[in-house]
Amino acid sequence: MYNNRKAVVIYRSKTGFTKNYAQWLAQDLNCELINGKKVKISDLQGYDTIIYGAGLYAAGISGIKLITKNYEQLKDKNLHVFAVGATPVREETTEELKNMNFTEEQRKKIHFYYLRGGFDYTRLSPLYRFLMTLKKLQLKKVKNPDADVNGMLASYDHPLDFTKKKYIEPIVNEVMNS
Template sequence: MKTVVIYKSKTGFTKRYSEWIAEELSADIFEASKVTLNIIKNYDTVIYGGSLYAVDINGVKFITENINKLKDKKIVVFATGASPSREEVINEVRNKNFTKEQQKYIRFFYLRGGFNYNKLNPFDKFLMTLLKWKLKKKKELTSDERGMLASYNNPVDFTKKKNIDEIITYVNS
């Protein structure tokens, strides 16, 4: 089976996971901006990785808008984010990004990445600064919100190679 890994990464966490997955599966790897449907038609398995932007998966429309042309392939999508992996978060991301019909063809995984404010582009820094101000105004913060505030000054990296094990197992099944 020929496998391709496609990714869109803003701060490097998704890229790191994509490289590990491609290495484990001896797959080809492409940055999303360099991929066309013509390229991926030659693969049996398509793996797409994108970082979370609120609950939207960065760049996943490439997969969802072309789902009818990909149905004959094994399709895996993974998202990376700084939040701990919790079932309710995973379900929210899955249901926000994929219709029930698309979910029949796409196997979704969440991989905990990290957060590095310094690596964001100016627009994303602006949005994250707004979020920071909003969080600071709250009377009570959740543990996730406290962690988010702390990570503005101290970047966090939760990537671990073992986090890809479920994807590797699924693709090889």
């Protein structure tokens, strides 16, 4: 078993999908797990490896400013970021997310992963339920919807969970080999 007390997994999760991945990572890497809402940059100075995971929303990766705004203080650490979203994992999506959330320098240093999560409308806060209702209305207006649009519309009535522990293997392998 990997044992690295100098590693930490930080997560932000609104509906539990990211938390599942974060717990699996902390377990497999035998390291500390911290809720990202409670962490400050000063809390991270004692770690060599920092793994940050959060849900993906219209504005990007939730709470990613913890990493990006404090990059100068963290750039000498082994940095890993994973985003969790409901859409299927595609290389072009992963590249778009990297480009949208990180500077060129950060993209070279930060190991980035996109993991498929799920969607459960009933777990959303009232604000996000409202926003997702607006998104649903927008999706219903799409002419000739593709499988992704139809799947998203169906998920409002039937929660979806695509999380699988095997999806963390690339992160675990990269951390263990770095």
